[in-house]
Amino acid sequence: EYLEYCRARFLQREMWWKGLETNTLDECIENSLRSVDQLCFSSQYYMLSTLHVNAIVYLVLGIVMMARAKYNAFGDPAMSSIIMIILLCTIVVKLVLTRIAMIVGLWSIRHEKRRWHDKIHADGEPQLDQWSHEQSTGHDEYKLEGRMTSDAFRYKFLRYNRSWIIEQLPNMLTPRMTQRSRPYIMNQLARILGSIDADVSSDSEADDAPDFDVPAMNASTRAMIRMWYGEAGRLLRLSGLVEPIIQQSRDDVCQFCLGRGSLRVETCFSVEEMNRQFIVEYPECKDDIDQVQWKIFWQRTQKYSTICMECLQKRAKEKYEGIIDDDRSSDDADSLGDLVTSELDSVKSTILSTWYSQARASLNG
Template identity: 35%
Template sequence: IDQMCFSSQFYMVLTLHVNGLLYFVLGVQMMIRSNYNPFGDPLLTILVLFIGLNTIIVKRSSIFLGSCCNIWRTRHENTAWHSRLRSDSTAYSNVSTEINALSHDDYAMDQKITLDSFRHKFLSHNRSWLVEQLPTLLSPRTLSRGRPHLIGQLTKILNKLNQEISSDSSTDDVAVTNNFKSLIRFSAPTRRLLKWWLRKAQHRLKMREVVQPQLLRARGSFCEQCLSQKNLLVEPCIVIEEMYDRFQKAFPATNFNQVKWKHYWQKHQKYRTLCLECKSREKEEENKDRIDKSFISFRGIEADRSSDWGAIYLNLDSEDMIRYWYTAAKTSLYGKSGRARNKM
């Protein structure tokens, strides 16, 4: 039994083993009831040889038919990561014999993995994926074993972040708040609207934070569209806002109950696993459909000028808010100096 890891093969072999024990016990009982002495039977040796020969023939024919029908095949994309482990007898042999025993591709893959440049490039390109997989990689045993090293690393990271935050926040935050206050003076309805929007955003972040472990656990092992195993992302089939509206209708309460929200999410939510390429392709198709629909609606508005709404007038608060948004967008795109016009 080689690396079954409690899969269906493990239970199949366990079933065959139990059936063999059961048949052996039944055979012994039948010989005892009939007072049969196997050592006095002259055909016992011939019978054992015949059964052993039939077993070898059936085994080899089954393996040959299975290999012809391609029953056993590797489902992974990168087979070099799943090369066969070396046996214990050759574990302490010479390095040259091990390299000759392995294929050239496996040896080249091992050499690339051990390079520092490959490790740094892997960390830089898969940083977000590694952060998502930290709960599964850091088991309680590894945490208890490497606790002093992890505490030291986290202390260095937090000290560095605190220094950067303390140096940047003192200048940037003051400049942003001064510009914001100088451009916009909110009225009472606008302040109430912004406070309501802030409460909704905080509540939405809290809802997502509560169900984030379930989202991470629901990630599949391959993409549902292209069956790829690289850059996998998991997303809920029902949007979190729609799910929370259903939750409020089912449990109309004023306070937010995290336990009920978790149980409701786990019971009614479904997930799908996509790779990064399929997700980007799906977003491009959605954007294309949205642009086509907006173009069709724009043509309909141009065709029907008689039903126009007329001029729209803005108050001072709306004009200040739009002016501030425009200035912030232009600054983030082209910098504070702006962009010069193209000369005709």
């Protein structure tokens, strides 16, 4: 993605040589890498790299030749003139090659990027009778721009267009923008999401809802939450890795009714079960997930079944009816148990009353 972005920047440049553009350095990048980013890793960048490498090689070869010949450059009276001739030749060769490249069309700029220059030249200078109109229009635009940039207008805009702004956030907030202006964006996002009037109540909230306090967590509770959070994140990541494999395993027909509409794939083993078995076979992958090993293990162990929506709804209905039948049978068993208990209680009371009367008669006799 970064290379595609660099290619687009290079194609949309406004100067023939990308390095001559001003105010195009990215401040989010380190100072030592800004010039490299400005050249966008284009053919101009690789040409400069080639020239620098050749210059270094020729410099080393020249020093080696001078050392072997025991040549003293500082004692040669013609050294200054040689240096001047080399510099002059370099300048002339550079100008000639640059002119040839422009004539041939090497690294030419697209004409669409320069249309705004042509439009300015085509409009020409305004006449005297147009100054009054331009002055009034410019003043009105200046006043309108001043109102739009005021804080009151911004707050009203955020207040009345909050839902629309939230819907447009995924299109407006690019990764580059969030990285460059993260503190400012977080502040504005907090204003958008948190600027709710105190006198406006939500319909989804109950007025008599209990106000629970934030519980105080100790070290063990925090450790349990971290462990649960890590396990949940691991399962989500594992599920995302094998989601394409699951979709590719879907058959053309349902395995129960041979239907072809609204098909979906079901796995015979859940992700939790597969994760436990994967950790048992590969203990070294308990903390760090090996994506390739996990996909191979999934394809080797997992089994699938293709089912349509009608069969799925039918199975869910049968399962629901089975649960109701189980509840009814359990209720009948409970009532029968109560009946037996009541009968046993009456028998016990009769035995106790008989034993009490006999004991009393024996005591009186």
